Ligand SMILES: Nc1nc2c(ncn2[C@@H]2O[C@H](COP(=O)(O)OP(=O)(O)O)[C@@H](O)[C@H]2O)c(=O)[nH]1
C-alpha cells in the first residue's frame with residue numbers, strides 16, 4: 196500500500212461531495228442532542244461504533260473482493276431510512292466520479308455501469324481503495340474516520356463551534372478509530388468466508404429517525 | 420484519436436465535451452455573484468428569451484432552501500423537469516469550484532432525462548466576490564453584480580469581476596436612487612477587465628436581458644462550431 200495514496204483518499208478535501216452532508220449532525224443539533232464539544236464527542240462516538248463500524252466493514256469486505264452487488268444489497272438492508280439510502284447512493288456516485296478521474300480502473304468502470312445512479316458509498320470506497328492500491332485496513336480507516344469527521348466539520352458550521360475543539364474531539368477518538376478499523380477488517384474477512392450475513396448490523400435508530408425528519412425540512416444547510 | 424478511458428463507462432467525467440454515446444453535450448454557463456444581485460431574475464429572463472429557439476435546463480445551488488428553484492417553477496419559465504436544485508452544505512462556492520460532483524450529477528441527469536439539451540444554466544448560491552465556477556463544471560461564466568451593492572465593486576475587482584467571461588451590472592434603473600455613478604462603474608470595469616465584455620442591464624426596462632441573451636447565443640455558436 197501507499198501511505199501517500201491513503202492520505203489523498205482520506206483528505207476531507209477529496210472532491211466527492213461530502214461537504215454537503217452532516218452525517219446526522221444537523222438533525223441532532225436541531226433536536227438539542229448536540230450543543231457543544233462534549234455532546235459532539237458523544238454523538239461521534241455513537242456514530243463510529245454503529246454506522247461507522249458497518250461502513251468500515253462494507254469497505255473492507257469490498258477491498259477483499261466480496262461482490263459489490265451483494266454488499267450493496269446488504270447495505271440497503273442495514274439502512275432502514277430511505278433518506279439515508281438515497282444519501283449513501285448519492286455519495287457513492289460522487290465518489291465514483293472523483294475516483295474514476297483520479298485512479299482510473301476497469302473495476303470502477305464496471306461498478307459505474309452496474310450502478311449508474313450510485314452504489315452505497317462504503318462499497319464504492321472499498322473498490323476505490325483497491326484502485327488506489329490500498330488494502331482492507333486502509334479502506335476501513337477511511338470509512339470509520341469519515342463517519343466522525345463529517346459530523347465534526349458540519350457542527351463547526353452549524354454551531355459556530357470552535358474548530359480547535361471539534362478537531363480535539365476527533366483526536367480523542369483516535370484509539371477508538373483504531374479499534375473499529377480492526378474489528379471491521381476482521382469482520383470483513385469473515386464476510387469473505389461466510390457471506391454478507393456476517394456483516395455487522397449495528398444500527399443507530401436516532402440517526403435513522405433524525406434523517407427522515409431532516410429530509411422533510413423546508414430549510415436546512417445540509418443535504419443529510 | 421481520443422483514447423480517454425473515461426469514455427468507457429456510463430458517466431462522462433467533468434469537462435469532457437462529449438457524452439458517452441459520442442454526442443456533444445450541452446453548453447454549460449454559470450451565473451455567479453453576490454446574493455440579491457439578480458442572478459435568478461436573469462436566469463428567468465434568459466429562459467423566457469431563449470426557450471423557443473433552444474432546448475435548455477437550469478441547475479440552482481441554493482444556500483439553505485430551494486427558493487431559487489421554486490421561484491423559477493412558480494414563474495413557469497421552464498417545465499419543472501428542466502429545473503434541478505443542488506444542496507450545498509452551507510458552502511455554495513465549494514459546490515461550484517472545489518467539489519463540483521453534485522452539480523455535475525445534476526447536469527448529467529438533466530441531459531439523460533430531458534435531453535438532448537443545447538444549454539444548461541447553472542446558478543450559484545449567492546456568495547461573495549471571490550466565488551468563481553470551476554472549468555470542470557462550466558464552459559463560460561457570467562458574474563452578476565448590481566448598482567445597489569455599491570458602485571465601487573468594479574474598482575475592488577476580485578476573481579468574479581476580473582475574470583468572468585461576461586460581467587453584468589444589473590438594476591441600472593436603481594442607479595439614480597442609490598447614487599451610483601454608472602460611468603465610473605464602466606470605467607473601473609474596463610480597467611479591471613481590459614477586453615472582456617461588460618453589460619449594463621435593467622430587467623425592469625423593455626430591453627431587459629436582450630444583451631446577455633445575445634452574448635449567450637454567440638457562446639452557443641462558438642460551442643457548436
Ligand atoms: N429594480 C430592479 N430589481 C431587480 C432587477 N433584477 C432583479 N431585481 C430584483 O432584485 C431582487 C433579487 O433578485 P434575484 O434574482 O433573486 O437575485 P439573486 O440572489 O442574485 O438570484 C428581486 O426582488 C428581483 O426582482 C432589476 O434589473 N431592477
Ligand SMILES: [Mg+2]
Nearest residue numbers: 458459487545
Ligand atoms: Mg438566486
